[in-house]
Amino acid sequence: MKVSIMIIINKLITKICKLFGKNGSVYPGYIIYDVLRQKKILEKIKYPKYVIAVTGSSGKGSTTDLINHILTDNGYDVCYNKNGSNGVLAATTLILNNCNIKGEFKHQVLLLECDERHLKLIFGKNKMTHLVVTNVTRDQPARNGDPDIVFQDIIKAIGDDTKLIINADDPLVNRLSYLFKNDCITYGVGKTSDSYLKSSIEAVDYAYCPRCHAKLDYLYYHYGHIGNYICPNKDFRRGDVMYEVKDVDFLKHRIKINDEDIYLNKDVLYAVYYTVSAYALCNYIGVSKEDLKKAINGDKLSSKRGKVRELDGRKLTMLETKNENNLSYYQSLRFIKNQTGKKTIILGFDNVSRRYQFNDLSWLWDVEFELLNDKTIDKIFIIGRFRYDVLTRLSFANIDNNKLILIDDLNELIKRVKQDSVGDIYTMVCFDMTANILKLIEDDENEKN
Amino acid sequence: MKKIKIAHLYYDLMNLYGENGNVRYLLDRLEKQNIDVSLYFLSIGDKIDFDKYDFYYMGTGSEENKLIVLEDIIKYKKQIKTAILNGKFFLVTGNSLDLFGKRIETYDKGNIEALDIFDYIVKEEDFRIVGEQYYTFPFIDEKIIGFQNRNSAIMEYNHPLFKVISGTGYKPQSLEEGILEKHFYGTYLLGPLLVRNPYFTDYLIKEFCREYDIQYKNNIEDSSYKAYQMYLNNFYNNDKTINN
Numbered sequence: 001m002k003v004s005i006m007i008i009i010n011k012l013i014t015k016i017c018k019l020f021g022k023n024g025s026v027y028p029g030y031i032i033y034d035v036l037r038q039k040k041i042l043e044k045i046k047y048p049k050y051v052i053a054v055t056g057s058s059g060k061g062s063t064t065d066l067i068n069h070i071l072t073d074n075g076y077d078v079c080y081n082k083n084g085s086n087g088v089l090a091a092t093t094l095i096l097n098n099c100n101i102k103g104e105f106k107h108q109v110l111l112l113e114c115d116e117r118h119l120k121l122i123f124g125k126n127k128m129t130h131l132v133v134t135n136v137t138r139d140q141p142a143r144n145g146d147p148d149i150v151f152q153d154i155i156k157a158i159g160d161d162t163k164l165i166i167n168a169d170d171p172l173v174n175r176l177s178y179l180f181k182n183d184c185i186t187y188g189v190g191k192t193s194d195s196y197l198k199s200s201i202e203a204v205d206y207a208y209c210p211r212c213h214a215k216l217d218y219l220y221y222h223y224g225h226i227g228n229y230i231c232p233n234k235d236f237r238r239g240d241v242m243y244e245v246k247d248v249d250f251l252k253h254r255i256k257i258n259d260e261d262i263y264l265n266k267d268v269l270y271a272v273y274y275t276v277s278a279y280a281l282c283n284y285i286g287v288s289k290e291d292l293k294k295a296i297n298g299d300k301l302s303s304k305r306g307k308v309r310e311l312d313g314r315k316l317t318m319l320e321t322k323n324e325n326n327l328s329y330y331q332s333l334r335f336i337k338n339q340t341g342k343k344t345i346i347l348g349f350d351n352v353s354r355r356y357q358f359n360d361l362s363w364l365w366d367v368e369f370e371l372l373n374d375k376t377i378d379k380i381f382i383i384g385r386f387r388y389d390v391l392t393r394l395s396f397a398n399i400d401n402n403k404l405i406l407i408d409d410l411n412e413l414i415k416r417v418k419q420d421s422v423g424d425i426y427t428m429v430c431f432d433m434t435a436n437i438l439k440l441i442e443d444d445e446n447e448k449n
Numbered sequence: 450m451k452k453i454k455i456a457h458l459y460y461d462l463m464n465l466y467g468e469n470g471n472v473r474y475l476l477d478r479l480e481k482q483n484i485d486v487s488l489y490f491l492s493i494g495d496k497i498d499f500d501k502y503d504f505y506y507m508g509t510g511s512e513e514n515k516l517i518v519l520e521d522i523i524k525y526k527k528q529i530k531t532a533i534l535n536g537k538f539f540l541v542t543g544n545s546l547d548l549f550g551k552r553i554e555t556y557d558k559g560n561i562e563a564l565d566i567f568d569y570i571v572k573e574e575d576f577r578i579v580g581e582q583y584y585t586f587p588f589i590d591e592k593i594i595g596f597q598n599r600n601s602a603i604m605e606y607n608h609p610l611f612k613v614i615s616g617t618g619y620k621p622q623s624l625e626e627g628i629l630e631k632h633f634y635g636t637y638l639l640g641p642l643l644v645r646n647p648y649f650t651d652y653l654i655k656e657f658c659r660e661y662d663i664q665y666k667n668n669i670e671d672s673s674y675k676a677y678q679m680y681l682n683n684f685y686n687n688d689k690t691i692n693n
Contacts, residue, residue, distance in 0.1 A: 138465065141465070141466065141598055142579050142596075142598060145577055145598065145600070146465055146510075146511035146512070147511065148511040148512060148513045148514075149511075149512075202460055202461055202464055202469060202490070204461060204464075205465075205511075207461045207462065208462065208493070208514075208517060213493070213517050213520070215461070215492070215493065215494060358579070358580060358581060358596065359581065359596075359680075359684070360466070360596040360598070360639075360640065361467075361596075361640070361641070361645065362466035362467035362468075362470070362596065362639060362640025362641055363466070363467055364467060364470075364641075365467025365468075365469055365470035365473075365640070365641050365644075366466075366467045366469075385679070385683055386676075386679075388672050388673075388675040388676035388679050389645075389676040389680075391672045391676070392644060392671070392672045392673045392676050393470075395671070395672060396470075396473050396474075396477070
């Protein structure tokens with residue numbers, strides 16, 4: 001069928017979705033791609049000068065937001081998937097909706113946050129001009145298998161002319177620098193006050209040299225296998241990077257990228273990574289250092305993560321934490337650890353995933369809950385139908401048992417938190433519990449009023 | 450009393466699914482029997498003495514890591530066979546089980562000779578076997594729960610560890626799963642199998658105590674037993690149905 005007909009159908013279904021109050025970011029693409037079996041439709045589009053994809057196990061959404069912010073601030077006409085739907089169906093919907101009837105993409109820049117397994121489906125023949133790879137770590141193994149499988153899928157999407165912007169702190173990702181002869185722009189983060197030499201858990205996805213299989217020596221780790229490494233036989237190393245972050249100051253929300261003083265919109269390491277990756281990409285395609293500073297430091301982008309509420313006069317920070325991703329938990333745990341004052345934590349889940357019904361619980365043992373063995377932690381409330389699994393894991397994390405409180409009835413949670421704990425409250429829960437807890441807080445507020 | 454040594458083999462390569470949970474739980478449970486236990490982490494670059502340790506554990510890795518380990522472990526082939534014949538305890542979970550057969554017929558790298566300890570052939574598939582598993586183990590009443598995520602299958606073997614109630618055995622449609630030979634316990638179940646199956650762990654500890662002439666003390670049931678029970682309550686309303 002003709003591209004123009006597909007574009008009309010896509011736009012029509014999108015309008016109907018909106019008419020019924022639906023988001024419509026995936027359904028039109030589903031009709032085109034799956035129902036009408038137009039698997040090659042994206043190959044027939046005339047793309048603009050810049051087709052930028054951002055992929056990786058974590059941080060791709062925030063990186064994409066910041067790239068859009070910088071480019072838009074500098075006068076580029078950008079179209080991007082701001083709602084975060086990042087599979088091939090969402091990409092089909094977005095791209096067709098932004099084409100004219102001839103199949104020509106209407107904007108100067110197509111910027112896509114891409115699911116790492118879907119990248120090869122979106123860019124089958126027409127490759128992107130620029131690819132940012134944030135990291136590849138263990139994540140949703142029931143869907144993704146292991147990190148090697150994810151990496152091989154990313155490779156399939158890279159064309160001869162695709163410019164690579166990669167996180168060289170990740171040895172798995174850094175393999176791209178020698179596997180491809182493409183232009184390769186590297187970025188990384190120098191040693192920070194949170195860097196370490198040995199973790200209490202050996203949950204490292206990549207420990208050996210990809211060339212000679214010798215164990216990599218690490219000068220320091222940031223988290224997981226992300227850090228500064230060198231093969232003892234000098235066959236592979238992180239080495240010097242083109243965009244290096246130094247002097248990370250979380251208190252002042254400042255970092256230095258190649259000696260330029262840059263604002264950080266969140267006081268966590270993953271914010272450092274999305275800032276430097278966006279900086280590297282935008283600088284590479286032509287945004288000057290001065291204009292980058294103006295966009296990042298002047299017109300500040302607000303941070304999406306970590307909604308702050310109040311409960312009984314206590315600050316309550318909701319940290320959305322992804323199940324099946326030990327490093328997502330690590331970053332939440334590190335964030336909590338770096339905050340001052342007494343702390344209370346709410347932890348747990350009813351479902352492991354929203355994508356599938358499997359309940360693989362193995363990742364709980366890869367999360368470094370040992371970071372909660374800290375005198376500033378007052379209580380940890382454990383909720384959800386896997387609460388005994390979580391409790392068992394925490395009982396191996398050297399945490400005082402008296403600090404662990406099981407909540408059998410979720411309706412009791414707010415009362416127990418108020419009654420039995422002190423300090424700022426942090427929820428470290430996944431998608432399903434976030435909504436439940438928000439409702440409980442709202443009910444509590446309504447009762448007071 | 451004899452000091453017991455646990456070896457966590459290739460801990461930094463075969464560690465994809467919270468495998469550390471198994472050795473930590475095992476260590477804890479042996480210590481609760483007042484056994485003096487030490488844990489050793491061994492990998493490429495270490496000279497592994499298969500006579501020195503009493504309990505060997507190896508977990509799941511990526512396909513790439515599995516083959517890196519095979520390159521290294523193959524030099525211990527004879528010592529491993531002797532250790533198993535001498536009744537040393539081995540717990541092998543996930544795709545590390547592939548290493549103990551005759552050969553691995555890979556999806557894209559041809560046939561690779563494996564340790565040839567047991568008489569089975571492993572075939573890598575172009576699809577993955579992923580899902581909840583629910584088994585019986587003949588020596589205990591309580592069912593076995595767990596998860597699989599693999600692309601390899603054992604073609605046939607006659608000494609299974611588990612019988613399949615629901616899930617996948619050696620290969621799709623098989624009703625048997627795992628390897629039980631002397632004190633070698635091998636299964637495609639991955640991750641913290643021992644933590645999730647405290648009654649199976651009880652059995653393993655009892656066998657271990659019997660082998661080493663240690664008086665077994667009845668265990669005080671902790672939260673792992675409640676987690677097990679709650680999982681059954683939540684997801685299995687009879688022997689065959691998974692509730693989600």
